[in-house]
Structure formats: C-alpha cells, structure tokens
Amino acid sequence: MATLLYSNASPYARLPRILLHHFDITDIQAVISNPFENQDILICANPLAKIPCLVFDDETGIYDSEVICRYLDATYGGKQLFSQLSNWSQHTQVSMLKGLIDSTVGLRQEQMREEEGVRSPFWTERFEKAILRTTLYIEKEAMVITQSNSLTIQQILLVTALDYIEFRFPDLDWVSHCPKLDNWFKSIRNLACFEQTRPC
Template sequence: MGLTLYKAGPSPFVRKVMVTLHETGLLAQTDLVDAVANPVAPDPALIAINPAGKIPALVREDGPALYDSRVITRYLDVRAGTSLYPEARIWEVLTLEASADAIMDAAVLMVYEAKFRPEPIAPWMEGQWTKISNGLDALESRWMSHLNGPHDAAQIAVGVALGYLDFRHPQRAWRVGRPALAAWAEVYLQRPAMQATIPQG
C-alpha cells in the first residue's frame, strides 16, 4: 500500500507537496484524490481525515493521516531519504519555508476575500498585500544566497509562492524592484517539477 494525497484546485500548499513528490520520486507511489476544500462548506470526507477540513492531507500506511504542507513535505523527504531538509542548515530552511508559507497564506486570503465577500474590504486586502510585499523584500535583501545554494525544501516553497503570485495576483507585479528574486524565479520556475505542477483553473 502506498500514499494517498487529498488535494483541491490550484492550492499553493498542494502544489508544494506535489513538487516534493516529484523531487523525491514518490509520485508513482501516491494516489491523488480531489477533495472539496471550500472554507465555508468543507468536504465531510476531508474532515474525517483532517478535522480542519483543509488540504493537503496525506493518508499513509504506517500511521495517522498527516496534514499541514510543512509536515507532509518533511515526511516525504524522510520517507524518500532525500536531503530537502539538511540538518546542517535546518533552521534556515525551516525559517525560509515559513516565510514562503506566510506569503502563500496572505495571497490565498486575498483570493477568498474577493470570492466570498460581496464587497471585499479594500484596507484588509491591502494589509494582506503588505505582508506579501514585506516578505518579498526580505527574500530579496536577506535570502538570495540561500536561494542560490543547494536545493532544499525552502526553495520549493519560495518557488511555489512566487508561482502563485503570478497565477492569482499578476496585476501586483511582484518582480518590480526585486531584480535578484525575479532572476532566480526565471530559472527556478523552469525546473521540471515546477513545470509539471503549473496551476490550472
């Protein structure tokens, strides 16, 4: 028996796990199941796996289901015996991954606000974008040496976050004023695992 990944739509958190499945060689061992992750009407089948009703969620044969993308990607890395979370740089990797996840969180909340509220609250939307902009500025000013170093889970998370901004918020033009990050993304987003997981819809 292999793994079963519950996923939904173009979620960046699902994409992060999908990229990790490609990078670890575990995709062939994983069944992919589409679930409904509507924040106002979650899928009962998904709640049975993850009480929060959120995706991604991973069912495994050797223990309880796993959820939260950072938990799943670390499990996949251990299972595959790859080095996406190298012990020598573990705190930097985890911090940079958390920074990328924060960008994704804010970007997804902006999508939800526009989709589920008849009249989105403009100051709240701009507050979310400020979080994203601050995170991008930190990547540009503090993290480029790491991003240009050996491949790890943090780079996957950053690549997925930037790809999601291109997908859902292209009008925000995140590359402006961030030439180093833009140049890195131009190369990283061509990576086979990134190309194989480009969001649709």
C-alpha cells in the same frame, strides 16, 4: 496505496505534490478533492476537512502541508530537505516564506469576498503590502535562499509563493522592484517538479 488529496489551485496542496515529483514517488496517488464537498475519505482522515491530506490504506491520515512534506522527505528523500535547516536563520527563512504563502492566500480570500460585497480594504492592503515587503526583503537581504546548487525547502516554498502570485494577482507588481529575484524565478520555475504542479 496511500492517497494525497489536493486541489489544483492551492499553494499549500502544491508543496507535497512538488515533493512527489522531486523524489519520484510512485506509491502515492494524487487525487483532486474539493474540501467543501465534505467527502468521507477526507473527513475520516482529517476532522478539519482541509487539504492537503495524505490518507493511508487504513483510512488514517496526516495533514498540514509541512507535516506531509516532512513525512515525504523522511520516508522517500533521505531527509535531504529539512536536514539542511542547520541554524535559526534558515528556520526563520522557512517561517518567512510560509508567511508569504499565507499572505497570498489571505489576499485571495479577500478577493473572493468581493463577490459577496464584504471585501475589507484594510486586509487587502495589509496582505498586498506584506507580499511586496517580503519579496523586496528577499531581493535586498535574503538572496542567499536562491544560491544553493541543490533544491532546498526554502526554494520550493519561494517558487510556490511566486507562482501563486502570478496565477492569482498578475497586477501585483513585485517584479519591477526585484530583478534579481525575478531572474532566479525564471531560471528555476521550469524544473519538472514545478512545471508539472503549476496552479490552474
């Protein structure tokens, strides 16, 4: 049985876990892993020692959240998620939403550096502005992302980003400027695949 190594808090590791639930995959076990412990199972499969990492029985692995998600979609989901990306606009939406997640993680890293006394006001402000600009852009220009009747990879990325903002940065107020996006988020976030993988 293959093993998905993940962290409960990581938005990157959450993405393939959402697909495990969405596709009802039962022959992959999800196991919590701390990449900073440099466990043999992780290092053998991924020399970068980063999670998420999908480890097979022969100790080989595939890693990077998008690569794992593409594998799960192709192997278990009939390519229903990534095959929907039929034009450059949709591919750009995916890049934007991945960048939104990157900005939340960057801001979290700055938050952690504050404990060491080396937090950068410049990067903190830059990440915060990127998050607020992007959520406002979605509200005004890209609500089409939310309008599919079936779950899309864009929606999965967006819910993952918004949940992580709420989890790590409850005082970062995107909601007051994005009522349509907030209403959609509240309507979809309790789907089982999201509820069972929420960061903690």
